[in-house]
Amino acid sequence: MKVLRHTLPLTWQAGPWITLLVGALVAAQSVAVALLALSQRWLVDAAGLGTVGGLLAAGALAAVAYTASTTGRTILHSLALELVLRVDILVNDEILNLVARLPEVEHLEHPEYLDRIFLLRRGSRTLAQLALGLTATASGVISIALSVWLLVAVDPWLALLAPLALLPLWISSRTLRRIREAEKEAARHSRLEEMLHRMCTEADTAKELRVSGASAAIDEEAAAAWDRYATLITRARARASIWNALGWISFSVGYLLVLAITADLAARGLATLGDAVLVLVLGARLRGQIQEVVEQIGRVIQTGQVTEHYAWLHDYATAHGPTGRKEPTTGGITFDNVTFAYPGSKAPVLRDVSFHLRRGSVVALVGVNGAGKTTLVKLLTGMYRPAAGTIKVDGQDLAETDLTAWRQRTSAAFQDFVKFQLPVRQAVGVGDLPRMDQVEEALDAAGADFVRRLPDGVDTRLGPLFDGVDLSQGQWQRLALARALMRDRPEVLILDEPTAALDPASEHDLYERFTTTARTSGEGITVLVSHRFSTVRMADHIIVVADGTIAEQGSHEELMARNGPYAQLFTIQAAAYSGDVQ
Ligand SMILES: Nc1ncnc2c1ncn2[C@@H]1O[C@H](COP(=O)(O)OP(=O)(O)OP(=O)(O)O)[C@@H](O)[C@H]1O
Structure with missing residues (x-):
């Protein structure tokens, strides 16, 4: 209902005139079918009675109903396509806006979020078709009701066909729901297959896979993921087909019964030949009308599933959207006993980390691969929130700060x-x-x-x-x-190994320029992450990260004098450059 309230105005917004025209044409279609059947009865009866006037009137009605039905359908088809396209653009815009509203990146590592976005992106078209599907369903139901009404006019017993007509409708709505559930369950396998397929076809990854000869293995894994996806979907579809066939068999039995009743009525002189033609035509049409409504309901149910993901994303974006109201302040940054674990992992990557970044200083983060340097940078830019402890910008908690405004005062260059x-x-x-x-x-x-x-x-x-x-x-x-x-x-400039592909001399030149600018302006904080100690030694303050904790910190001279991990790493690298290492 929530999404209906949201999507229907979108359809109106996409084109008020087209929406009105499409609605009118769909309604006209349902009446045209009944009129056509009615005109056929008149034709037969008028022919039986030999009344020329009746024949002409029935012929004219048949011609009008037929022309309205065929021309209307052609115009409806192109208008509906245009309307769906316009709504699709608006819906996609909305989805992008909701996704962009999330200031952190934590959700990008939640499989549930990724599955839902995948299904939503795939189904945005069906969301756009919601209004159309609902109108077509309503029109189909009107058209069925008109047919049943005409049948009842011949004999009330013929109304028997109505509940039998509803049975396939009911079965179909249930089986479609099962198929959608299977699709939701299978989304993960399809997403995996898509990712593996991309790895084999995109230039960046394909190059490495060709050289290592792993393409065939990746291909096999993609095929296995696709098999898992297809098995789930095929099983659900096979079950649906069996149930749907049973529904249609019961309807066919009912149709034969109705024909037998009509034949009996005609034999007893209680029904005209025209009535018999009407029942024959309407009964046969009823099948097509039900089929049409079943398909439309299927689309609406499918939309229901997509809309559920849409509503979920809406709620998620609202709950996880920008929370901080306070304007970021300027000044130093303090990490106070910060502990952090990535989503889905229990083991913390950072434990009880505390340090202070002084305004106007150049700070270097050093440590071996996987020590936690980039994770510190991600916390500093507000991409993730600490599990415990606080990050304070001049005394104000970053968790209470407006992250968008904070990011406008920071800048970062990353290795990847x-x-x-x-x-x-x-x-x-x-x-x-x-x-x-x-x-x-x-x-x-x-x-x-x-x-x-x-x-x-x-x-x-x-x-x-x-x-x-x-x-x-x-x-x-x-x-x-x-x-x-x-x-x-910027108040904080983060350079997380953005020069790894540069030669050491170029990196040195660049950092010399940055540090001079940072010191002379005396305003912002420059945080640099580097494995090259010739760069690191330029910093005012060096923080050595080891296994998620701060091993030591201080200026280059202080750390060298202490002869701890920093001094050892520095000496090894200096020796390697000067060729002294054995
Ligand atoms: N998105 C993630 N999800 C789960 N674990 C992660 C994620 N990113 C990093 N890690 C883990 O966190 C730890 C610290 O990673 P981080 O990238 O902070 O290290 P680093 O010191 O910057 O390493 P490097 O020098 O190689 O860039 C590693 O053990 C890594 O496996």
Whole structure:
């Protein structure tokens, strides 16, 4: 009901005139069928009586009803297509808005969320067809009621056909529900198959799979996932077919009974030849009308399932949407006994982590692979919330802060950056769309000089998808860095290994520039994650993360003097560069 209230106005919004016209045409269709049957009875009776006037009137009625039915159906078909297309665009817009309303990324790791979005995306069309399906069902029911009424007019016993006609309808609605439940259960297998299939066909992953020779194994796994999906669906459909066949058999028996009653009536002179033709035609038509209503109900039920996912997403987006009301404050950032575990995992990745990031400072996070550095960065940008402890920005809890406003004051470049296959100007400008005119400055700051040598400079389209220019990994990375530098003096600038594809000298040059700017402005906090200690030593404060806890922290000189894990790692790397390592 909730979704009806939401989707029906959307249909109206998509095109008020088309909606009215479609509604009128659907209603006209249901009346036309009854009129056609009625005109056939008149024709036969008038022919039997030899009345020319009656014959002409019945013929005219038949012609009008037939023309209205066929022309109306053609116009209805194209109008309905147009209406569904318009509503589909609006529905997809709504779904995107709901998804984008979620400020965190935690939900992207919940299989239930992913399954529902998958089914919703697949079924957005059916959601758009809701109004049409309901109108067509109503029209079908009117048309059946008219047919039954005409039958009753011949003899009340003929009304027997009505409950028998309802039986296949009822069975079909139940079996369709079972099929939809099976589809929901099977969604996970279909999603897995789709992912594996993409891995084998998309350039980035296919390259690695070809080299390793794993394509065949992945293919096999995709086929197995598809088999699991198909088995669940086929089983549900097979059961549905058996039940539906039983429903139709009972209707056919009823139809034969009705014909026998009519024959008896005609033999006893209680029904005319025209009545017999009417019963014959209507009885046969009734089957088609019921079939039509069954299909429409099927669509409405399918829509019901999709709408349930839609309502779920709506509630989810409302419950998990932006909660923080307070404006973010400026100042230092404090992690106070923060513990965190990823969704679906009980083991915490961070345990009782505490540290302070001073305003105007450059802070480096170091540690071996998997220590928890990126996780700290994700918490800092509000992508996830701590399970225990607090993150405070100048004393204000980040959980109570308006995350969208907070993100507008932060900027980040990650190791696993996105390759936006757009013109350079847009690929960089998305970092801060209102400052699009600053793209050249950001490119300079990221040292992306190569853009000047591209065929159309900043207007060169990138990536092979639309015949653009492809770049080297290091060049793509410089663009990602430029994107992060689009923000004007962010309060927190996070550089999570965004220079891993650059050579050490280039990385050193870049960081030297960043740290100088950060110190001279004295405003924001620059957080850098790097495995290169020549970079790390430039930071004012170094935090060594080990196995989800803070092993030690301090300036480069303090940590070297302490001769702890940092000093050992630094010495090993320095020796490796100078060739002293054995
Ligand atoms: N989305 C996730 N879901 C579950 N576990 C995760 C997720 N992301 C990371 N982890 C786990 O959290 C731990 C810390 O990962 P994190 O990415 O923070 O490490 P890191 O120090 O940045 O490592 P690296 O130097 O390799 O980038 C790892 O054990 C990793 O397996």
